[in-house]
Amino acid sequence: MGKRKISSTNTKNRDYLKNECGTMYALTLLAGRWKMTILHKLSxxxxxxxxxxxxIPNISDRMLSLHLKEMENDGLxxxxxxxxxPPKVEYKLTxxxxxxxxxxxxxxxxGNKHRAIQESEIQ
Amino acid sequence: MGKRKISSTNTKNRDYLKNECGTMYALTLLAGRWKMTILHKLSxxxxxxxxxxxxIPNISDRMLSLHLKEMENDGLxxxxxxxxxPPKVEYKLTxxxxxxxxxxxxxxxxGNKHRAIQESEIQ
DNA sequence: TTAGAAGCTTACAATTTTGTTAGAAATGGG
DNA sequence: CCCATTTCTAACAAAATTGTAAGCTTCTAA
Structure with missing residues (x-):
């Protein structure tokens, strides 16, 4: 989320996968810890x-700010x-x-169905 | 993916979010770097x-093994x-x-549509 | 004049994920 | 006996993400 070493294998793999298909691309954009929750609230x-x-309980200023900025860049x-x-800033979905x-x-x-299956099998 | 410190704020937040809704739960299961690709191949x-x-170019033994094991545990x-x-092991989707x-x-x-929008706006 | 609000940012530390390298077990082939 | 095969695992290192604490700015209200 912060800085990335663009030449690392890690980053190369990430980029490679991001271009594999639309699904992978979408999931890459959605990958931050709080992103889905933020989008959900904004929906x-x-x-x-x-x-x-x-x-959003427990989210810090920093995380909220970071995620919002990335999602703005990503057109979300x-x-x-x-x-x-004092400043007023609103966020909305594109x-x-x-x-x-x-x-x-x-x-x-x-997800709910799968979780139910999983939990029933743990017994 | 490896060990986790179960009492960390990090882990607490992760678990909290996992229980928020089916979507978050689903995305938590799918979150590893190569998981989607693996599932895609197995489809x-x-x-x-x-x-x-x-x-799967570039995946290492370790990552493949780790992800498969997690996905097995998660019923995927x-x-x-x-x-x-020598041993023969097959993997298939549940x-x-x-x-x-x-x-x-x-x-x-x-994803494809969104990417197209994004790329057209960068011009 | 001090405090507070709103929306951030910075520096740093902790945690987690990912990658690298080597090697294990069991068995058949040469 | 030595090597190759297959499916992993262990130890370690690198990189990325997340969390913590503090502070900045500009005004207005007390």
Whole structure:
């Protein structure tokens, strides 16, 4: 998330995989610890930095900021600055990202079903 | 992937998020560097360890082994051992995981579309 | 004048993930 | 006996991600 050593095998592999197919690309964009949660919160309405922070327990300023910036770069969220003091900044999903939300429903269903299977087999 | 310090904030946050919803749970299971690729290869037919290794450039024995073991634990793949020497082991998707493949199509489409948008905006 | 709000950033430390290299076990072939 | 094969594992090193603590800026209210 911070700096990366672009010549490392690690980074080369990451980039290679990112170009494999759309699925891998998508998952690469979504990979940060709190990204899905942030997107999920924003799927209901736009929110300010502090509002996001307050509705995501345990996230730190740094992580929130880092993730938002990356997602802005990746075209997942939009950042809207109001010329006020103290500053007011709102975040919202881009149009493209809204299509993603629909897919989550399926993944959500799958995830819950799979978890149920897993838990029943542990007995 | 290796050992984890179960009491760390890092791990606590991970676990918290894993229980948030089915989507987060699913993504947690899929999060390793090569996991999606492995599942993708297995979606066509079962494969032996070495076959997987040969069709995934750059993956190391260790990573392949680690990911397969985790995915077996997580009910994503099945491991079938043949009583032969030298050993023969085949991996295949579980039934549950096959349903996941269908979802990928949508994510793949979204990913490709989103990437196109991103690339066109960089100009 | 001191404090507080909002949205960040910086420096650093802890933790986790990934990669590298070597090698183990069991057996058949030469 | 020596080597190759297959499926891993162990020890270690490198790199990436995440977390912690503090501080910055600009104004307004107390």
């Amino acid at each position: 209901k309405n736009e929110l300010r930095f502090t509002e996001l922070k307050n509705c 969220v939009e950042r809207i600055v109001f010329a006020e003091v 149009e493209s990202t809204q299509d993603l939300i629909a897919i989550w429903d399926k993944l959500d269903t799958w | 066509k037919n079962e494969l032996r360890f070495t076959e997987l290794k040969n069709c 793949v099945e491991r079938i051992v043949f009583a032969e020497v 039934e549950s995981t096959q349903d996941l493949i269908a979802i990928w199509d949508k994510l793949d489409t979204w």
